Amino acid sequence: MRQLLRYELLKIVSRKSVFIVGLLLAAIYTVVIAFHAEYYQDGSKEYRSYAREITAEDIQRVDERYKRSNWHQLPIQEKSIMEDISGIPNMLHKYEEQLLDIEIRLMLSQPDSYEYKKTKLKEKLLLEQGPPTAQLYYNMPWGELIYMVDQFGVAFMGAMLLIGLSPIYSAEYATRMDSLLLSSRHGRSRLIHAKCLAAILYTLLCVLVFQLINMGVTALLFGNLDGATTPLDSMRRYGATRPFAEYPYSFTVIEYYFIQLGVQTIGCAAFAIAVTFISSLSRSSLVTMLLAGGVLGIPYLLLDVRNIRYPIIEWMVTFGYSQFIRVTHLFNSFRTVNFFGEPILYPIAALAALLAVTAVFVLGTTLLFRRRQAC
């Protein structure tokens, strides 16, 4: 099995197209970074003097300075500190507002109802989280790093998986190698598992390469990766809003990074299996690529890029592969799924659904190839 796996993996990575697309994506990534160069500035020194409880005086001073100075001409680090300080009252207010909303909802709903259970769950999570601390945290490198995974990750992983895995069965059919494979002892059994495992290993390799490059470039440009143990709700990029300001969990930045890494890896592996399944249906790698590309890209393009909001599109995106590769939308707000009257946290429900669909695809690929006749 190990030998089969080795050669299946070799088949994938030795394709020239994989190498070329990898280089092309690296070039695009470089261009994206170059366009974002102004955000890759170390602000740890500037933030250090505010690594304490922010007082009402601090907030007042910032408000006054805001009125006096030309906001837009300030250095990005200073501007960011002022934004963070002036945003603190709003953060505290939002937290209290959410608890108040919970209280009202609990009063208005039946104790055994789904709505009630859902609200109770949110209350539990929020209380566990506690009110946001009135403190400034410097974690811009992580904000940028996680942002790149969220934004560029789908394009990178999608392209690499499509180019590498679309031919996994299609090319065997097109070159008539299927005759040889199917007439061999393990051609209808271990080979299928080897191909699935090779697809997953290739995925892990792509995730690893992308994460290492992204982390390396971020650390290099910022000069550090400070802020790993700061609370996730405080994390943002220069000039951007906090993507996790209203999330109901209690992660530190580094904890979330590993969660994101894990979920993205699972999402990518699941997509790899989906590509493998589609490939087992088609003689043309191009058709496989277009179909699988559509599965990944259409919901993402419609909602995330074009912001076209219809219930069906939102539903498709909710359980779409792109969400698992981006990860952010799984965790940035409190969402549950009604499972026979019980509220299941959305990330858990989505992952369970993804694993179930993936298991069906593995089974489907196995049955299809096992029964295949080479004409």
Add this chain to the structure above:
Amino acid sequence: MELTIQNISKQFKELVAVNQFTAELSCGVYGLLGPNGAGKTTLLRMLADILRPTSGIIRLNGQDIRTMEERYRDVLGYLPQQFGYYRQFTGRQFLMYIAALKGLEKRAAATKVEEVLQLVGLGYEADSKIKSYSGGMRQRLGIAQALLNDPKVLILDEPTAGLDPTERIRFRNILSEMSANRIILLSTHIVSDIEYVAKDVLLMKQGYLLKQDRLVSLLKELKESVWKVTVDENQLPVLKQRYKIVNILRRDSGVEVRILSPDKPLLTAQPVTAGLEDLYLHYFNEEIIR
């Protein structure tokens, strides 16, 4: 070892590619002869367990190959008529991959790969990429992969296509050496391959088995049916119209014509010993590739 093909048919929509084919094969080389579209490749694909018969059954030593599954494929070697290889692999990598598919352990596979590479004369190019191989080298690599698991049933679809005469002779010798304890079924248009190594010949036309017999017995049927005669150039069109012409050879003395006819075509015609080409023309009335 006995491979029994019992009434197998294969139908693709309207087309019946193989029709009620029945044969019994024991150890030795069998030549499968037939014109294009006779259903040879379809038959071989069913024997290679990659195509299911519409009806009928194939048994190895009395066991249905469909229930044997892996156990059948474990003793099977198959060379398809066409397949693509992996251009980015070296010859050795390709064979190691096929060996893994056939269930050979890594160390045993490495030894066996080296052995078959030497056997087909590819040892010196084993570590070159397949994309640099000539057509003949790829064909030899194809033959090598079929032999990796020491198959008891070897199915070869046009194995000598693309091989030069030396390579064809080498291949025929390999087959002869191997045939003692295994069933080898060989489909080819190159009749001389069969003439030299086949124990039995199976003649196939339009999906049917026309005949299965020893080559000698089949050729006996053509006794006094093959003639050689030297004629003038202007007599040739008449002969072509009236008889099946096997061969035309222009000499200084005139045109030497080999004719297939139950009756003596001309008074000067001399009977000659029939060969497989004459047999092929007799049954299929088609051009021969020598």
